[in-house]
Amino acid sequence: MDSSTSCILLMLASFCNMVCFFTTNAQSSSPALFVFGASMLDFGNNIYINSTSNCSVPPYGIDYPGHFHRKAVSRCSNGRNIIDFLVEMLGVPSPKAYLSMSKTRNLPEEFLKGVNFASCSAGILRPTKEGFCIPMDSQIDYYSSVYGTLMEKKGFVQTQRFISNSIFFIDIGNNDILVYNGTGISKYVSLLISTLEGQLKRIYKLGARKFAFMGTEPVGCWPTLRAMNKNTGDCDIEVNQLSVLFNEQAAVLLQKMQSEYADMIYSFFDAYKEFNKYINHPETYGFEEVKAACCGMGFLGVEILCGACDSYCSDRTKYLFWDSWHQTEVAAKLMASAAIDGFPPIVFPINVKQLIGNGLHSQI
DSSP states (O other), X not given: OOHHHHHHHHHHHHHHHHHHHHHHHHHHHSOOEEEEESTTTOSSGGGGGTXXXXXXXXTTTTTSTTOOTXXXXXXXXXXXXXXXXXXHHXXXXXXXXXXXGTTOSOHHHHHTTOEEOOOTTOOSSTTTTTTSSOOHHHHHHHHHHXXXXXXXXXXXXXXXXXXXXXXXXXXXXXXXXXXXXXXXXXXXXXXXXXHHHXXXXXHHXXXXXXXXXXXXXXXXXXXXXXXXXXXXXXXXXXXXHHXXXXXXXXXXXXXXXXXXXXXXXXXXXXXXXXXXXXHHOGGGGTOSEEEEESBEXXXXXXXXXXXXXXXXXXXXXXXXXXXXXXXXXXXXXXXHHHHHXXXXXXXXXXXXXXXXXXXXXXXX
16 A cells, blocks of 8 residues: 555545544534423423323323324423423424333433423422422432433543533422412422422532523412402412512522522513413413313313313413413423513513524533
């Protein structure tokens, strides 16, 4: 072999190495979604813990793309949920439910597409719906395992670059508010926020740098709580006060964490204020019914629950609520759009689109 041929082969080998390096680098640093929370975001984790708190029975998912008759798709909605729409709107991979991946052969590569840890009925506090869900602490345990696997298989530099540029989308607290027992709003919110602080800091210490936090909705206006007011179907004022205070304190917590950790950035989405717009001005958003559940029977559709019966409205696009607790697909799309493109005072200090565009280099 002459010297010119050897030189060409050496150049080709070097070029191939460069392509492999940059391909791997691009894959590990492209944004992915790591999802924590409850039923608004759940992709079906509860099916794998044999919980009765899941949405795996008809008519759930009836409007989900590719839905087959009598087969639910593990969405607590008539169709897609907020994460489904975030994936579509942002053009990022759809994160699989963590517990659905147990038999996946090449887990590290799957983890690079993001992971959904959300669990129907989950809360910040472990006793919230205990035994029916994967609580927030356990969801973080699962994420810790994912992080450890990536560190082992991909190495520190590649893992940290990938994790620090991924979006950690969190929607937690609604179920804690739902089970509030009247012990005092301020005291209860303080407990929730102090627990949440430890959880968010733990996720940060496991590499997360970009947090998208979705505040609680006006839980007191969910059909299941409106139905407590038999005469009027009005919202539960005290529960809504709890939601407002929680959101205020959660926003303060994120601001405080950003002051502590210079390389952390976040987007806070005040779901209470956004959802209230749909309730107070339904015609603006195309809704005709904002009190009753589309699926269910009896007063406000909550006396015989969705799933226990096949009774549901014919035009789901006109309803704000699909069942006693969860929004319709139309409402989920509006919420996802607000999180992505919204602005103060509902989404601040930046929105999710800006969060993704803000490049980071880890200082760990």
